[in-house]
Amino acid sequence: MEGVLVTCEALASLEGECVRCLEPIDDDVDVRFQELFLYDDQAATAGYDPEDDDGVSMLEDDLLDLEPLLRDAVVLALPFQPLCEEDCPGLCVECGARLADDPEHTHEAPIDPRWAGLTELQHDED
Ligand SMILES: [Zn+2]
Ligand SMILES: [Zn+2]
Known part of the structure; x- marks a missing residue:
């Protein structure tokens, strides 16, 4: 109606x-x-x-x-x-790789930026 x-x-x-x-x-x-x-x-x-x-x-x-x-x-x-x-699983926060394509994806533990200078000393020794 x-x-x-x-x-x-x-x-x-x-x-x-x-x-x-x-x-x-x-x-x-x-x-x-x-x-x-x-x-x-x-x-x-x-x-x-x-x-x-x-x-x-x-x-x-x-x-x-x-x-x-x-x-x-x-x-x-x-x-x-x-x-x-x-x-x-999204993207790797380190390198941006798609984790679903590469689930085993790993990186070495990131170096604390406050200690990063020490890696140079290490390279000098090498
Ligand atoms: Zn997705
Ligand atoms: Zn990565």
Whole structure:
């Protein structure tokens, strides 16, 4: 009676990068939403102003504008921190290598910068 109830399902493809290792990610999201689009005259009777962005969807000349709803639904479905894998180990803090490619990756214990000068003495001895 008041408008058109829209039930929508959309599949969107995602492209991004892992927040830990910067590896590109390709993924899909499947979003569903439902919205009541009020008829213009119904909206007017209910006191909604079409110029106001008061969160009420209205039919515009018998057309539905799904874009803002779709955008909101997809944004909410996006992972806050996208990962290439659940347990992505990220990058090596020493050299930036991707640890998932090289899990055995190690470095010699870093030298405390306050003692770094001593390594020169050691080289002199050599
Ligand atoms: Zn990753
Ligand atoms: Zn490294």
